[in-house]
Amino acid sequence: MSKKAVPIADQKDEAKVACTGKSSTAPINAKLSKEEKIELHRKMVRIRRFEERSLRAYQAKKIGGFLHLYIGQEAVAVGCCSLMGSDDHIITAYRDHGHAMAVGMDTKALMAEVYGKITGCSKGKGGSMHYFAPSLNYWGGHGIVGGQIPLGTGLAYALKYKKLKGAAMAFMGDGAVNQGAVHEAYNLAALWNLPVIFVIENNGYSMGTSQERSSAGPGLAQRAEAYGMNWGTCFGHDVYEVRATMDKFLTLAREKHQPAVVEIDTYRYRGHSVADPDKTYRTREEIEEYRRTKDPIQLFQQALLDEGVLNDAIIEQIDSEAKAEAELAADFAEASPFPTPDDIQKDVYWETDNPDKRTSKGRLFFD
Amino acid sequence: MPVLTYREAIRAALTEELTRDENVVLMGEEVAQFHGAYKVSEGLLEKFGPDRIVDTPISEAGFIGMGVGASMLGIRPVMELMFWSFSSVAFDQILNNAANVRYMSGGLINCPIVIRGPANGGTNVGATHSHTPENVLANHPGVKVIVPSTARDAKGLLKAAIRDNDPCFFLENTLLYGEKGEVPETEEVIPLGVADVKREGTDLTIVTYGRCVLHSLAAAEILEKEHDISVEVVDLRTIRPLDIDTVLASVKKTHRVLIVEEQKPFASVGSQLAYMIQREAFDELDGPIHRLATIDAPAIYSPPVEIEQLPNPQRVLKAALAAVA
Numbered sequence: 037m038s039k040k041a042v043p044i045a046d047q048k049d050e051a052k053v054a055c056t057g058k059s060s061t062a063p064i065n066a067k068l069s070k071e072e073k074i075e076l077h078r079k080m081v082r083i084r085r086f087e088e089r090s091l092r093a094y095q096a097k098k099i100g101g102f103l104h105l106y107i108g109q110e111a112v113a114v115g116c117c118s119l120m121g122s123d124d125h126i127i128t129a130y131r132d133h134g135h136a137m138a139v140g141m142d143t144k145a146l147m148a149e150v151y152g153k154i155t156g157c158s159k160g161k162g163g164s165m166h167y168f169a170p171s172l173n174y175w176g177g178h179g180i181v182g183g184q185i186p187l188g189t190g191l192a193y194a195l196k197y198k199k200l201k202g203a204a205m206a207f208m209g210d211g212a213v214n215q216g217a218v219h220e221a222y223n224l225a226a227l228w229n230l231p232v233i234f235v236i237e238n239n240g241y242s243m244g245t246s247q248e249r250s251s252a253g254p255g256l257a258q259r260a261e262a263y264g265m266n267w268g269t270c271f272g273h274d275v276y277e278v279r280a281t282m283d284k285f286l287t288l289a290r291e292k293h294q295p296a297v298v299e300i301d302t303y304r305y306r307g308h309s310v311a312d313p314d315k316t317y318r319t320r321e322e323i324e325e326y327r328r329t330k331d332p333i334q335l336f337q338q339a340l341l342d343e344g345v346l347n348d349a350i351i352e353q354i355d356s357e358a359k360a361e362a363e364l365a366a367d368f369a370e371a372s373p374f375p376t377p378d379d380i381q382k383d384v385y386w387e388t389d390n391p392d393k394r395t396s397k398g399r400l401f402f403d
Numbered sequence: 404m405p406v407l408t409y410r411e412a413i414r415a416a417l418t419e420e421l422t423r424d425e426n427v428v429l430m431g432e433e434v435a436q437f438h439g440a441y442k443v444s445e446g447l448l449e450k451f452g453p454d455r456i457v458d459t460p461i462s463e464a465g466f467i468g469m470g471v472g473a474s475m476l477g478i479r480p481v482m483e484l485m486f487w488s489f490s491s492v493a494f495d496q497i498l499n500n501a502a503n504v505r506y507m508s509g510g511l512i513n514c515p516i517v518i519r520g521p522a523n524g525g526t527n528v529g530a531t532h533s534h535t536p537e538n539v540l541a542n543h544p545g546v547k548v549i550v551p552s553t554a555r556d557a558k559g560l561l562k563a564a565i566r567d568n569d570p571c572f573f574l575e576n577t578l579l580y581g582e583k584g585e586v587p588e589t590e591e592v593i594p595l596g597v598a599d600v601k602r603e604g605t606d607l608t609i610v611t612y613g614r615c616v617l618h619s620l621a622a623a624e625i626l627e628k629e630h631d632i633s634v635e636v637v638d639l640r641t642i643r644p645l646d647i648d649t650v651l652a653s654v655k656k657t658h659r660v661l662i663v664e665e666q667k668p669f670a671s672v673g674s675q676l677a678y679m680i681q682r683e684a685f686d687e688l689d690g691p692i693h694r695l696a697t698i699d700a701p702a703i704y705s706p707p708v709e710i711e712q713l714p715n716p717q718r719v720l721k722a723a724l725a726a727v728a
């Protein structure tokens with residue numbers, strides 16, 4: 037199994053977070069209403085059912101290319117995005133369906149996108165790895181490992197430049213931390229006190245390579261110390277804990293322009309992408325152990341049952357609605373038209389899409 | 404008309420646009436306190452302050468990517484590269500992110516960034532510092548590529564680039580920074596994608612851009628005086644969008660074409676031009692399209708030999724005589 041980071045004992049500042057797994061009483065969680073708690077649960081269930089439905093669509097050959105499922109990691113995106121205010125922004129990598137749903141993108145448009153349909157969120161031009169919704173402060177969906185991290189830093193730069201009290205969350209996997217661009221972004225964020233949280237979703241593996249086979253040093257988030265940045269780790273199977281941890285760092289980012297690196301332990305149940313037979317680099321037992329003891333939906337469901345917020349009838353209703361929603365999304369995607377060859381050269385340039393406002397002359401496309 | 408150097412003209416464009424729009428910021432290595440590696444940004448820090456004129460660490464992928472991200476949220480960053488040669492370490496940010504983000508988002512996201520800096524050989528800085536990547540950049544739909552040859556063009560085109568809503572790559576030239584030219588006192592924004600006939604003629608069209616415009620004009624003088632050959636020099640000014648109409652109009656007049664470019668020949672800007680000219684004006688041509696490019700090898704250091712590796716007036720002269728023979 038992967039080696040997980042331990043926060044060092046002498047980490048000095050107020051950003052230090054204890055990973056007790058008992059965060060339900062943290063102020064950010066204590067103030068949640070019953071409905072808000074149910075909504076967190078519902079979001080996780082909806083993501084899982086959507087992903088299961090998209091897997092079936094892939095198996096039915098409705099989806100091209102890659103499909104990286106978020107199943108097992110739901111508490112991370114849902115926990116983090118539930119903290120977003122109107123000036124907070126997020127950007128992530130290609131395992132992006134969970135974040136897209138967590139910020140509120142419409143599942144019809146998401147499913148249509150992987151089906152390659154014109155009704156997709158990117159008009160069938162981005163695919164599974166490239167979802168975007170700037171109106172929801174969601175900036176992708178990026179296919180190059182680590183390449184989105186400087187962009188997330190730029191979102192934070194823009195927020196600070198415009199004197200807005202928001203923060204950017206830039207998500208990456210445990211494999212992305214070894215990209216140079218990530219370290220360049222760390223340095224810039226720390227140097228210029230930019231309100232960005234670098235969130236490492238540590239699911240233990242980058243494709244088939246475990247953390248100990250790819251990353252030197254004691255922990256991934258701890259590398260922040262080299263840049264004088266705050267850092268923390270967190271048990272990412274517990275949505276309460278994700279919220280409690282991220283809330284502290286987000287507050288420091290918004291109020292004091294302190295960037296941070298937060299490593300959130302999580303796990304993916306499926307292969308790296310649906311094309312990964314998942315037979316060579318980890319054991320069935322390991323996956324089963326996670327499913328049995330650390331499933332984020334089961335853990336939160338149990339917590340809410342214990343709190344008396346959920347009951348079996350509501351659980352059943354949420355689940356059947358989530359399945360129906362995914363089914364409806366697939367039906368919508370199926371029924372939608374593909375883009376036409378005439379659409380290929382649209383959305384390339386702002387100018388050619390706004391011909392009445394065009395100021396340049398000359399040819400922009402060639403044959 | 405006032406006479407400015409190419410450097411001063413770029414500085415004037417930056418000053419005017421920084422004044423006009425507070426979302427414009429200038430960033431790059433040594434642009435602020437050091438006043439720019441080539442003194443292009445001299446005085447801007449003092450005028451606009453450290454929030455708008457920003458020294459970056461030597462971290463091209465980091466700061467260019469950051470500029471791309473900031474532009475998605477409405478900032479208009481002008482990023483200075485000390486040399487366009489260094490764009491190779493930021494290649495992913497430039498071509499995967501800046502060029503693609505509008506498309507992959509189905510048109511939802513714009514990237515109004517300008518990346519600028521010198522891209523030229525001829526200063527004996529060897530192969531790592533002498534790249535001319537305009538063809539490589541222009542190969543990516545979604546971007547605009549500008550290579551000005553004069554002070555006036557540099558100013559007017561940079562202003563247009565900063566106002567443009569698509570990513571614009573602006574390729575300057577260290578050997579032109581000191582060149583003087585007339586620049587109108589009143590504000591002039593030169594639209595991208597309009598070529599400029601820098602000299603009229605009837606016997607041969609030289610299609611060129613950047614510093615090769617100067618070489619071509621020098622050669623045209625000699626051709627006129629010593630060989631009685633009248634040369635028209637078309638300065639593309641912008642590579643993408645490309646003003647092919649002005650090129651074709653000139654070809655229809657002269658019926659002979661020489662392309663001159665500071666590019667390695669393989670799949671260069673000239674390759675694209677030659678294809679388009681033969682495709683769209685085949686019947687107008689009285690002979691094959693000729694091309695003069697950089698001699699196909701990494702940039703040599705040896706100072707006297709580098710002059711020969713690049714296009715220069717003597718090489719243009721020879722190539723022009725061959726083209727009209």
Ligand SMILES: Cc1ncc(C[n+]2csc(CCOP(=O)(O)OP(=O)(O)O)c2C)c(N)n1
Binds near residue numbers: 131180241242
């Ligand atoms: C620059 C780059 N190199 C390699 C790849 C191929 N690739 C895609 S995902 C991946 C593994 C990344 O793992 P991690 O960062 O841990 O994210 P996870 O898949 O676990 O979410 C690799 C090698 C890529 N997309 N981009």
Ligand SMILES: [Mg+2]
Binds near residue numbers: 238241243
């Ligand atoms: Mg991983």
